[in-house]
Amino acid sequence: MLFTIILVFISFIAYKVYQKVRVPEGLKNVPTLSFVSLVLAIFSDKGPDNRWEFMRKILEKEGIGKIWFSGEWFIVTTDLELTKDVFSKTDLYPKTSLEESYPGSLTAYYYGTNVVISNGDVWKRHRNVANPAFKSLPMHVFNETAVKLLKVIEKVDNEPIEVKDLMHRLTLDVLGRAVFGFDFNNLEDPTNIYVTTYQEVTAECDKPIYFIMPFIEYLPYFDRTEARKKIAKINELYNGLIEEKRKSMETEELSKKINNNTADLLECMIYASKDPKNPMSNEEIRYNLAIFMLAGHDTTATALSTILYVLATRKDVQRKVRDEILRVLGDDLTPTIDQQRELKYLNMVIKENLRIYPPVHQLPRRESSETIKFRNHVFLPKTPILINIYGIHHSSKYWKDPEEFIPERFEIENDEKRDQNIWLTFGGGSRICLGNNFSLIEQRVTLCALLRKYEVSLPADSIHKDKLHLGHINGTITGLQPLHLIFKKRTE
Ligand code: HEM
Numbered sequence: 001m002l003f004t005i006i007l008v009f010i011s012f013i014a015y016k017v018y019q020k021v022r023v024p025e026g027l028k029n030v031p032t033l034s035f036v037s038l039v040l041a042i043f044s045d046k047g048p049d050n051r052w053e054f055m056r057k058i059l060e061k062e063g064i065g066k067i068w069f070s071g072e073w074f075i076v077t078t079d080l081e082l083t084k085d086v087f088s089k090t091d092l093y094p095k096t097s098l099e100e101s102y103p104g105s106l107t108a109y110y111y112g113t114n115v116v117i118s119n120g121d122v123w124k125r126h127r128n129v130a131n132p133a134f135k136s137l138p139m140h141v142f143n144e145t146a147v148k149l150l151k152v153i154e155k156v157d158n159e160p161i162e163v164k165d166l167m168h169r170l171t172l173d174v175l176g177r178a179v180f181g182f183d184f185n186n187l188e189d190p191t192n193i194y195v196t197t198y199q200e201v202t203a204e205c206d207k208p209i210y211f212i213m214p215f216i217e218y219l220p221y222f223d224r225t226e227a228r229k230k231i232a233k234i235n236e237l238y239n240g241l242i243e244e245k246r247k248s249m250e251t252e253e254l255s256k257k258i259n260n261n262t263a264d265l266l267e268c269m270i271y272a273s274k275d276p277k278n279p280m281s282n283e284e285i286r287y288n289l290a291i292f293m294l295a296g297h298d299t300t301a302t303a304l305s306t307i308l309y310v311l312a313t314r315k316d317v318q319r320k321v322r323d324e325i326l327r328v329l330g331d332d333l334t335p336t337i338d339q340q341r342e343l344k345y346l347n348m349v350i351k352e353n354l355r356i357y358p359p360v361h362q363l364p365r366r367e368s369s370e371t372i373k374f375r376n377h378v379f380l381p382k383t384p385i386l387i388n389i390y391g392i393h394h395s396s397k398y399w400k401d402p403e404e405f406i407p408e409r410f411e412i413e414n415d416e417k418r419d420q421n422i423w424l425t426f427g428g429g430s431r432i433c434l435g436n437n438f439s440l441i442e443q444r445v446t447l448c449a450l451l452r453k454y455e456v457s458l459p460a461d462s463i464h465k466d467k468l469h470l471g472h473i474n475g476t477i478t479g480l481q482p483l484h485l486i487f488k489k490r491t492e
Contacts, residue, residue: 007161020071026378031058033067033076042208047136047470048361048390048478052065061356064377070214074365074384078391080398080421081373086366086387087421094119094368094384095431102214106216106224110231115434116295117364126288129272129280132258133179134434142442143180145170146449148187153454153487160459160484165190167307171297174442179193179265179292182241197234198293204230206474238286246270260414264294294477299359300439302478304446306357309352309452309468310405312458312485317407321346322451333452334445343444348407350443354425356405357470361390361478363427389424390478398422454487 005184016050055076058065063079077083086093095117098108099308111117115126153161169186172195176184186195209216216222251274253464257288261333265484269288270281311318328342329335335343365384372379379385394402399409399422408414426433433439450456463469464483471479 021068023066024378024380024383025074026380027066027073030064030066030075031285033058033065035068038067038069039212045471045479045481047472047480049394049470052388052390052394055190055388055391056394058390058399064374070212072384074386075379076386076388076391078388078395078397080392080419082385083387083392083421083424083428084387086363087427087431090430091120092118092369092372093488094327094369096365096367096384099335102217105214105217106210106227106231109228110201110205110234111290112138112283114284114287114291123431125278125280126284128266129365130265130434132261133263133268134438135261137438137441138178139263139337140252141174142445145174145177145187146334146446149446150449150453152187154489156487158486158488160486163308163483164301164305164480164483165442165482167301167308168297169195170446171301171304171442172293174300175292175296178438179296180241180289181245181264181266183345187380194237197230197237200230201227202294208472211474234290235286238289239282240446241289242266242270242282242285246420253485273356295433296435296438298473298477300442302357302480303350303354303439303443304357305480305483306359306424306468307353307443307447308450308456308485309458309464309483310349310353310356312456314405315457317349317405318451318456321349321381321447325448325451329448329452333449335448337441340444343448345407346447348410350440350447351410351423351425352405352407355393355399355409355423356403357468357478358389358393358425359478360425360427360476362476363387363389363424364476379405379448386475387424392422392424450487453490455490457486459484459486 002064039053041050055065059076059078064075064077064082067074067076097113097119098105098117099109099113102108102444113122115123115130118126149166152166152169169190172184172186176182176186184192184194186192204224210222210224217224249267249270254263254267254271257267263271266285266289269280269285273282273285311321324343325335328339332339340347363386365386367385368379368381368383370381372383392398396402398419421428426436458464462484463481468483469481471481473479
């Protein structure tokens, strides 16, 4: 009897495992990408460049591959036809809701439903609320924070300084003041409670083991009670921010700001919470704060770090950028919006940096909402689809000498001739990044201030001497190994 029970139990488990690993009929002809290489890459903190190495052959030839990961078969693609479809047919390829795919999980608990991860009418409502906050950006915040950055660097003049952390501090301060109306003051005080709690929470959310095997979260020993306490703590901080802002805003003052487009994101959301027809709830405001903390600062911090590395290692590019800055800005430290348009070479260098090191290396997952035929393959409903931005940016199908840093690719005449879907730094279609202009302004202002005052170089013993070592943060954002650079004051 006992033997029969054990046999039935084992057969049941074996059947369940078979169901999980079995390739769906319609994906049988899609070439398979290595699961083992991906897991090794994640555990050894390798970046998207490493993944591209083992995916390149298949994706450059076929445009799509399948990979078994976290209990499902995913489609990974660099195919432009499929990419365009994903951007234009958002009903057919909606984003995957965290609550649906990982109900009750830590990430669902922290990020919930927000402007980045939502679909249809819910997404439209969130995007319409957030949009006005990005219409007229507070230039003084970008400028003042750049000046603060110079003060920090001045204290370590001509000694190696860790840039990745420094850029996070800068971009968090800019985001806080410009978008939440709150000064994290992280450049001056790296240990303030908002920042340390945020770091603890993201470290929990990005733990590789849960990324690779999300189902273990449902087992008793792995239920992440401690991590949930950290999230509860940051939620309290977010609630405090919301309440403080709510109290400080007389309704009339708020309406005035909304009407003349000077309200920041938090003010726009608080205003939307008073909408009698479809109010934005406190919980939704908090979920948006959580996602903006991630989307609005980690990305630009990576972009600034990688471009500083490029400038440190390509002295010819650094010289040319600086010459242009000095010519266009005259005696000014930071550029006006008009001057930013004139900084043509800097803009090309920024774009090329974002091509070579895209801070978002893969778009958040989509899934087919119905059966879709693609070439001779069939995607059943709920097939997860990943657009591999890093792959598209590094494919020799789309770019000549893709591994070479060539800013001139982005000269207007070259840029206009190209298919616009091969530079996907900020995504595309209606879900294009809301903060793209914000980020580009932040990058230009910071680089102008830095290059006017400092000569940037890489220490001789740097781990990045031969190439920049990227890292793994999560499924979408590109990480970076610690990067020390030297800033030597220029004699003007
Ligand atoms: C270099 C910096 C940045 C990069 C590379 C980047 C990249 C992206 C990408 C690729 C998407 C599209 C995601 C998708 O289609 O699933 C996106 C969406 C978004 N980004 Fe950014 N981003 C950057 C900076 C920012 C900043 C500074 C903010 C806000 C302050 C921001 C806010 C958003 C929001 C709200 C969305 C969702 C848009 C929607 O779905 O309607 N991003 N970003």
